[in-house]
Amino acid sequence: MIKKFKFCPFCKNKLKTFGKKLLDCPFCGFHFYLNPVPTVALILENENGKILFGKRKFLPKKGFFDLPGGFVDFGEKAEEAVIREVKEELGIKIKKPKFLGTYIGFYSYKGINYQPLCVVFFGKIKNEEIKKIKPADDISSICFFKKEKIPWQKLAFPDIKSALNDYFKEKDKKHSKKASQ
Numbered sequence: 527m528i529k530k531f532k533f534c535p536f537c538k539n540k541l542k543t544f545g546k547k548l549l550d551c552p553f554c555g556f557h558f559y560l561n562p563v564p565t566v567a568l569i570l571e572n573e574n575g576k577i578l579f580g581k582r583k584f585l586p587k588k589g590f591f592d593l594p595g596g597f598v599d600f601g602e603k604a605e606e607a608v609i610r611e612v613k614e615e616l617g618i619k620i621k622k623p624k625f626l627g628t629y630i631g632f633y634s635y636k637g638i639n640y641q642p643l644c645v646v647f648f649g650k651i652k653n654e655e656i657k658k659i660k661p662a663d664d665i666s667s668i669c670f671f672k673k674e675k676i677p678w679q680k681l682a683f684p685d686i687k688s689a690l691n692d693y694f695k696e697k698d699k700k701h702s703k704k705a706s707q
Contacts, residue, residue, distance in 0.1 A: 531558070562630070562643035566608040567595030567686060568623055569648040569693050572656060576672050577690070579681075580615060580665030586635050587682035593689075595644070596664065604645040616668070617660035623647035626693055631685030646689040 534541055534551035541549045541558075549558040570578040570593075579591040594615045598607040605623065612620050626646040633640040661668050671677070673694055681687050 562641045563633070564598040564604065564607075565595060565631070565633075565642040565644045566598060566604050566611060567593040567644055567646045567689065568608050568612055568620065569593060569626065569646065569690065570612075570620075570651050571648070572651050572670055573653050574670075574672075576670035577676065578616075578651065578668055578670055579676075580661060581667045581669070582682055583664055583666040586633065590682035591669075591677060591680050592665070592682040593646075593686050594665070595646075597642075598645075605647075608645070608647050614663040615661070615665050617662060618651075618655060618658050620649055620651075623649045626689060626696075629685035629688050631683045633683065642683075642685065644683075644685045644689070646685075646693075648693055 531549060532541060533539065534554060534556050536556050537551060537554040539551055539553040541551055541556075544550055547560040549560065550556070572578065578594070580594055582588050582590050582592050594612050595608060596611040596615070598604060599610075602610070608623050609620055612618060624647060626648050629644045629646060631642040631644055633642050659668060676690070678687060681690075
């Protein structure tokens with residue numbers, strides 16, 4: 527459930543709610559639509575088949591593991607946002623991330639519950655590139671986990687879990703297809 531604002535930011539009168547996504551001020555005509563917030567994430571796999579995770583430095587979910595990523599800025603495409611976020615958080619530049627899918631999440635911050643629409647990409651990183659990683663911005667450290675060793679209970683958000691599950695399903699399908707040929 528999304529926590530809603532109660533008063534108009536313009537005239538300070540009480541807002542009315544229509545349905546699940548419209549807040550309306552009957553006094554000044556202000557309308558506010560409650561829409562998902564676009565975010566991005568990257569599943570980055572090394573040459574040994576391990577996935578990179580960052581440990582969150584701040585709330586929400588401080589100390590939990592997350593994929594590199596974050597919020598999309600105004601005027602920014604998802605592809606640009608994931609490249610920017612990886613540069614900010616890991617200090618490396620990625621090229622041509624591949625699209626995996628979109629996932630619905632929940633992100634509670636300072637009393638407001640946001641609903642992110644996370645655009646998830648995936649890519650590979652060469653082992654020599656890993657040495658260039660410098661955790662920064664929203665992450666305190668990084669680590670790599672094999673699929674079997676991912677600490678699912680310590681992953682920050684459910685949309686990331688869903689994306690990882692889909693990623694591994696697709697990867698397993700490709701391996702099965704290659705093996706049967």
